[in-house]
Amino acid sequence: MEKINPEMAAHNIAMILCKKFYDTNNDKAFRDTDKKEFYGKATQAAKLYALVYDAAFKEISSNNKEAYIQ
16 A cells, blocks of 8 residues: 655645635635634634644555555
């Protein structure tokens, strides 16, 4: 079994979920950088990205190690 690049895969997964988050928050206030709501949503998106990236990286790295052992 070929190893998956955990950095690239984790980034791709995190970006997909952040895009979904962005798509579900399509009100004008979310896109207006002069509004306070924009910065709150940006902070939420950053936290989402970091959490998803870390979880995906850990899972993929673990699977890569297991594939090497077998």
